[in-house]
Amino acid sequence: MSFKKHSRQYDLVVFGATGYTGLLVAEHVTTYFPTDLKWAIAGRSTEKLQNVISECKALNPDRKPPAIEICSLNDADLGALAKKTFALITTVGPYARYGEYAFKACAEAGTHYFDCTGEAVWHMSMIRKYEATAKATGACLFPQAAIESAPSDLMTFSMASLLRSKLSAAVGDVVVTIHEIHGAPSGGTLFTALGLFDVFHWKEVAKSHKPYALSPAKNPTQAPKPSFLSRLTGLYSVPNLGLVSTSVTSGTNRAVVQRTWGLFKHEPSLQKHFYGTNFTYREFLRARNYARGMMMHYSLVIGGLLLMFCPPFRRIIRKYVSQPGEGPSKEERKKEYVQFQAVATPDIQPNTSKQAWCKAEFSGGMYSRKSSVSNIEILCSQPNIRHSDRGTSRSSGLYDVAGRY
The missing domain is CATH 3.40.50.720 (NAD(P)-binding Rossmann-like Domain)
Structure with missing residues (x-):
């Protein structure tokens, strides 16, 4: 640099x-x-x-x-x-x-x-x-330039650029998942989460996670509405990503991605990157099966309510987690790994069967970044048609929506 x-x-x-x-x-x-x-x-x-x-x-x-x-x-x-x-x-x-x-x-x-x-x-x-x-x-x-919320923001930008260059299309729905994660947060991260409601009222926190709360422009386009079963269980089935559940980071990451959308729309010098008027964004955590996915969802819901409304619960948790200044050791960080996967649907009429797909993964510690993916791929619906370019810590491609999962 x-x-x-x-x-x-x-x-x-x-x-x-x-x-x-x-x-x-x-x-x-x-x-x-x-x-x-x-x-x-x-x-x-x-x-x-x-x-x-x-x-x-x-x-x-x-x-x-x-x-x-x-x-x-x-x-x-x-x-x-x-x-x-x-x-x-x-x-x-x-x-x-x-x-x-x-x-x-x-x-x-x-x-x-x-x-x-x-x-x-x-x-x-x-x-x-x-x-x-x-x-x-x-x-x-x-702000939010680390694991929250840079991967979500950069993956969305990468897929939008891909759709613009390969299909001359704007972006419709984007879905990002934390596909796999092995690692532990530092004490500072934990104390930040536990202390947030000591500084801000829960209504302020909820307001910051509303659609386009950080954005200089608003978008009337609504994300696809969940079915009754999804609202009940917290589970969704997303083509090319599989079974997913509620993610604890979805609100804060969505706020940043939607701010980027707003800046691209609002600022004249950035409008060439604008994602499109029908852009929507969702984020989830991969669920290995239905039971574990439901358990993750309700754990987050109940835990979130306790953090918001029960100060004694926050005080008790502080006693049993890593303290500020502490975190995974060098040996422990070597075993850490996180992988994100995402899909983006082009905003094309009539609808196309293709999606952009992106993967970002980091090994050797979530606090000390090491990328282990070094190619960018463009795949069409026929498996034998492939174009590859050398790149950095992500891979992406055009996939048939019918399923390559």
Whole structure:
């Protein structure tokens, strides 16, 4: 990657580098980013930041170490830090409690911003407060840029691009599934989920998950209505994806994908990527069988209600989960794996039998990304017609709706 020319001291700053996720970000930058990168790690403790530098030096001893910036959670420190860098990654959460300082600072300084939250309700509040400021300064701000909600957003974009290039078609219905997952969240992620309703009222959280709550434009097109049996069991059968059930991440990921749709429609410079007026989006978790799928659905429903309305339940759960700063060890991360699959129906009349299909998978840890898929395929309804291109961490193709599952 390369950075645009700028006059600031740093290309990139990692804020919160002494935490579990922040250290992994610093290690990734050390391992994969250009050696001429001008970057720094930031936090409150010089000693802990020096330990991060030691960890990074062990990974890449020939690389010049990052600079250290001492920065606390307040407007003055974050404002000064944001002015020093072209881009800032912050891993300091929960963002509902601690995230606004960095977001505000970057919006006001014209600094590009990335975080790893999944808190759509906090994202919504930041849009309301700082979108106008960011437009004025030229800052590009990307909340929810990690496993929530980047895979869903990028897969949708990939399939839309495929349909546009191969069928000259807009996008109709998109369905993304978490097809397989082996791994555990960090303590910070768990405490974010458990503490969200201590900061925001449940009505605000529910509002942020309503259709197009984060989008600058609204879409009157409704997603396909579930049948009575699907409403009762939480189970759906999706062509080319199989049996699926309720996903805990569907609301927050859908909010981001629908915001992307709205930005593509609303912003003149982005309208060439617009998905189409009849676009809809749904997200699920793969169900291995009917019994397990129903169990997952009702576990999420009951657990969600307890989290929203029962503070003692949240306090009890906090005692038995990983604490902030903790997470899977390096050995445990090596065994982790997550795979997403998705289909997109082209918005064509009369209806076509083809769909776009996409797969993204990550191995070696959900907090330290390693891609293991390296081809992009275009498959027509006849199995012997195939076109392949080298790509990155996803594969996609045109499939016959009648079934290649």
